[in-house]
Amino acid sequence: MIDSKKKYLYYLYCDKIALGKAEKKRPRIIHDEIWKFERLLRKVEYYKNCRNDIIGKIYGAFLQLKYYRLRLKRNTYIPLNTFGPGLSIAHFGAIVVNGNARIGNNCRIQDSVTIGATNGSSKAPILGNNVFIGSGARIIGNISIADDVAVGANATVVKNVFEKGITVGGVPSKKISDNNSHDNLCKDLEKSDLLLFEKNALS
Secondary structure, three states: OOOOHHHHHHHHHHHHHHOOOOOOOOOOOOOOHHHHHHHHHHHHHHHHHHOOOHHHHHHHHHHHHHHHHHHHHHOEEOOOOOEOOOOEEOOOOOEEEOOOOEEOOOOEEOOOOEEEOOOOOOOOOEEOOOOEEOOOOEEEOOOEEOOOOEEOOOOEEOOOEOOOOOEEEOOOOEEEEOOOOHHHOOHHHHOHHHHHHHHHHHO
């Protein structure tokens, strides 16, 4: 969770790298809509979590309204404080995430994905680090998914996935291979310069 200005900058940095924008300073006017969406998400999180002064609250409320409208426009419903740093949204469209879900660092999420609860429960999925979620996947209920797991396209995951570094798929999902998620994730997030930035930013 973003709980300081340094953490906010770190999240922005990781998200930029995850989206393959490492060499860019800021989004282009066109063609960088996903990056703009993610930057606004992080900005809203920062103001909600860290800015309790009057100006911060007023501007934060404005940003939340702006983000709410953009979620509707993009049909991509990602609540605040659900994704760790290194979020990579592959495509807009029909992404629905429960506000009680928690997703770790370096997650890549495709279109038409649901991460939700059942029957009005407050218990939602908890995903580890380096998780890839394929198009059309459904991850539902009070379950956990381990680090380095790839969830195949159109899979329905309703049970815990405790084994790290595998691929699950099918309805209901089961292990289909020993391949981990890393071929589907940004390799730059594993580089030492990211660790150096984290050390400097959070110290």
